[in-house]
Amino acid sequence: MNEREVKILTDRLIPVPEKIEFVDGNDYIIENKCRVAVKADDIAGTGEKVKKLFYSYWGVDAEIFLEKTPWHGDDEGYEVEITPSLVEISAYGIAGVMNAMKTLRQLAEVQRGTERVKGYFLVQCRIADKPAMPFRGIHLCIFPETPLWDIEKQIRLAAAHKFNYAVVETWGIFPFESHPEFCWADKKIDKNELKRLILLGKELGITICPQLNLLGHASASRSITGKHAVLSYDPSLQPIFEPEGWSWCLTNPETRRILTDLVTELHGFYDDPPFFHIGCDEADNIGTCRECRRRVLKDLVKDHICYFHDLLAARGARTLMWHDMLLKEGDPRWDGYIVCGLPEHQLEQLYKELPRDIIIADWQYGYPKNKPEDPEPQWPTGRFFKAENFDVVMCPWIDVKGTGSLGKFAAAEKLFGMLETTWHISHGIEHAWIYCAAAYASWNPAANPGVTLSTRLSLAQHVRQIGWDMGIDEYTLAGWNQYQVDPGHHPHRIV
Numbered sequence: 001m002n003e004r005e006v007k008i009l010t011d012r013l014i015p016v017p018e019k020i021e022f023v024d025g026n027d028y029i030i031e032n033k034c035r036v037a038v039k040a041d042d043i044a045g046t047g048e049k050v051k052k053l054f055y056s057y058w059g060v061d062a063e064i065f066l067e068k069t070p071w072h073g074d075d076e077g078y079e080v081e082i083t084p085s086l087v088e089i090s091a092y093g094i095a096g097v098m099n100a101m102k103t104l105r106q107l108a109e110v111q112r113g114t115e116r117v118k119g120y121f122l123v124q125c126r127i128a129d130k131p132a133m134p135f136r137g138i139h140l141c142i143f144p145e146t147p148l149w150d151i152e153k154q155i156r157l158a159a160a161h162k163f164n165y166a167v168v169e170t171w172g173i174f175p176f177e178s179h180p181e182f183c184w185a186d187k188k189i190d191k192n193e194l195k196r197l198i199l200l201g202k203e204l205g206i207t208i209c210p211q212l213n214l215l216g217h218a219s220a221s222r223s224i225t226g227k228h229a230v231l232s233y234d235p236s237l238q239p240i241f242e243p244e245g246w247s248w249c250l251t252n253p254e255t256r257r258i259l260t261d262l263v264t265e266l267h268g269f270y271d272d273p274p275f276f277h278i279g280c281d282e283a284d285n286i287g288t289c290r291e292c293r294r295r296v297l298k299d300l301v302k303d304h305i306c307y308f309h310d311l312l313a314a315r316g317a318r319t320l321m322w323h324d325m326l327l328k329e330g331d332p333r334w335d336g337y338i339v340c341g342l343p344e345h346q347l348e349q350l351y352k353e354l355p356r357d358i359i360i361a362d363w364q365y366g367y368p369k370n371k372p373e374d375p376e377p378q379w380p381t382g383r384f385f386k387a388e389n390f391d392v393v394m395c396p397w398i399d400v401k402g403t404g405s406l407g408k409f410a411a412a413e414k415l416f417g418m419l420e421t422t423w424h425i426s427h428g429i430e431h432a433w434i435y436c437a438a439a440y441a442s443w444n445p446a447a448n449p450g451v452t453l454s455t456r457l458s459l460a461q462h463v464r465q466i467g468w469d470m471g472i473d474e475y476t477l478a479g480w481n482q483y484q485v486d487p488g489h490h491p492h493r494i495v
């Protein structure tokens with residue numbers, strides 16, 4: 001197989017496997033009774049899953065041969081060998097087998113020479129693959145403007161690109177049973193639909209975890225809009241927030257009572273996942289009310305975070321929090337990197353008193369310029385928290401170069417992982433910047449073909465496959481933009 005052919009096939013694979021070697025010769029025909037051997041240490045559910053996926057991907061009834069076989073590699077890693085008569089998948093268990101199937105779906109090609117699809121084939125190859133880091137997350141926002149079909153597409157795409165966690169931040173649209181007033185009264189989402197997506201995630205191999213901002217961002221709205229999901233409609237709840245409405249009032253015991261209910265309800269609704277993100281970023285206006293501003297802010301915040309950490313730990317969940325309030329602006333150590341702690345907050349020693357099983361989500365959205373002899377950023381904030389014995393996930397956004405660099409950094413430093421953010425800009429060209437670049441960076445940062453026309457067209461094919469799975473038949477739901485002309489940054493709710 002020549003270089004061009006190898007490149008064509010490799011560009012279809014997002015992320016690129018750690019090792020893939022193509023072999024010349026006859027193809028493996030995907031057809032009824034095609035033979036698939038599954039070798040796993042823990043075979044539970046693997047045979048049924050492979051059979052089901054062969055049917056849903058390619059419409060064929062494959063013959064599965066299961067064999068319990070010891071596996072000494074990564075739990076999510078896998079090996080595949082394709083010969084003309086057999087596909088052989090080896091892994092520890094269901095997670096690795098599913099990752100193998102995700103690769104095969106991207107690799108399979110439709111047979112030529114007919115008007116309609118008659119079948120698919122796979123080229124002969126050997127693949128040995130594993131993730132560079134255990135936590136590969138995508139952070140998704142559900143705004144009042146976000147239709148849930150768009151979130152479903154992003155969850156499906158993230159799963160297809162081998163992300164294994166999605167952190168879902170709901171922006172004032174989750175109708176709490178415990179406190180219905182903590183949601184826009186006229187923008188409640190259908191909880192059954194969200195529940196369906198949480199269960200869908202399990203089926204696709206991506207665990208959906210909730211986020212609730214427990215420090216700033218208490219308005220559940222973007223600050224530049226002046227909206228407040230609670231106070232815009234209900235002024236009676238003002239004591240729960242600081243006077244500006246941006247942060248929770250940490251001295252008011254009613255705040256803690258309500259937030260305990262909200263956290264508990266959300267975690268239960270998401271089926272008690274192993275992680276819960278408590279936000280804690282950009283909390284500029286904390287400690288401003290009469291009671292809070294006369295207290296030592298560090299002690300208030302510490303008590304608040306530790307309380308919710310313990311609450312979640314008792315429920316079996318680890319706490320994730322953004323890093324930025326823990327580091328002081330103006331400290332030369334972080335020059336050029338994102339930190340948000342204001343000098344007057346005096347929170348820069350707080351990290352010392354936080355439980356070490358909190359996972360620090362270090363969001364760095366730019367690509368800082370360094371000395372010419374040192375072309376890679378040093379990402380000192382991530383290094384700092386690792387040295388302080390925290391698990392760290394690096395969090396890029398839409399800076400493709402930065403995303404690639406953060407992936408290499410996270411892999412080299414053996415960090416816990418990455419959490420790719422999407423915010424209000426995850427469509428248009430940014431869609432590719434997120435779903436190609438971050439998938440490369442968090443699974444196999446060493447092989448990063450970049451976001452080229454070729455990889456973007458592969459992404460479009462993956463998005464179409466997801467559309468077929470969802471039965472999409474509306475113009476505005478196809479692709480990753482709702483419209484082609486003046487598409488804007490986000491889909492608009494269809495009413």
Ligand SMILES: [Zn+2]
Pocket residue numbers: 241242248249250251252287288289290291292293
């Ligand atoms: Zn207060």
